[in-house]
Amino acid sequence: MTNTQSLEPAAIDPRDEARNRRAARLKPVGLGVVLALALGGSYLWYSGRNIESTDDAYTDGRAMMISPRVSGNVVSLDAADNQFVKQGQELLRIDPRQYQFERDLAAGALASAKAQLAAQQNGFEVAQKNFPALLAQAQAQLASAKATLAKAQADYDRQRSLSKLATSAQDVDAAKAAMEQAKAQVALAEAQVVQASPVPQRVGEIEKQIGQLQGAVQQAQARLDQAELNLSWTELRAPQDGWITKRNVELGNYVAPGQQLFAIVGPERWVTANFKEGQLKRMRPGQKVNIEVDAFPDLKLEGHVDSIQQGSGTKFTAFPPENATGNFVKVVQRVPVKIAIDSGLDPERPLPLGLSVVPTVALK
Known part of the structure; x- marks a missing residue:
């Protein structure tokens, strides 16, 4: 009796068949996920390639410190x-x-100095007439003395020359x-002429005195001013409109300049x-900016790039780094950019200085 091999096909395991069906169903899903990720990445890259944003930003404004220039009690x-x-x-x-x-x-x-100056000016006018007159008088007296x-x-x-019979010794002596x-x-008249002769010098001396008094008047006027x-x-008055902050004085305090x-x-x-610094390549003044304020999420501000500071923040610190000494370690620098706010501010809710914001610059 001869043994014959069975030609019937082997039975399929039901578990393998279930796995195959599950894999067939998941394959389109996986392809969809990959496609979605690719599309999402492409969208993010495309939409983000023309914007620059940073969270290292804050609201800024003009704050003027008020200090006295004189001392005293408030x-x-x-x-x-x-x-x-x-x-x-x-x-x-x-x-x-x-x-x-x-x-x-x-x-x-000042009033005293002006009075002295006025008196000296009057004396100068008198001297201009008196000194020449005194000289003329002395010259006239000299001429009279010479005639005598x-x-x-x-x-x-x-x-x-008379004989002794025609005159006497007494008449000769007289x-x-x-x-x-x-x-x-x-001789006396000549001395008086010499004394009265330097008329320009005496008038000039009074002019110098007037100049000194004029200087005294100017000094007194400066002290009065x-x-x-x-x-x-x-x-102390407000130099501008604004809000009082950081008050550090009370009534009765002694303050100093x-x-x-x-x-x-x-x-x-x-x-x-x-x-x-790597974000500044395409940034230019005038580009539009959307601004989000952390403290007020519902406040949407719009602005534009006003200007880019000509120097990084570290350049203007009290002790800027000296890269030419020691071992150099490259550090990515940050450059301040001023962004003007065009719209969106609420006049009833002014923004305090120093609030964190997130600006997004459109580079197109």
């Missing part, structure tokens, strides 16, 4: 925390009595005495964004 304080003030509004007043006293003293000194001397000399010569007296008068300026500085009393934050706002 006698009036009209600046409350976070109060909005107008330009020119009085904020603080320092006791003015000392500066009023100094102003009055300076005004008195000539007559006395002639009388003496005549007395000497004529001689008259002649000597006339000579003395001539400084005193009035110091008095005006006892009132340069002491920081408070700051005024102006209403103007912009964004300072510190972009990495």
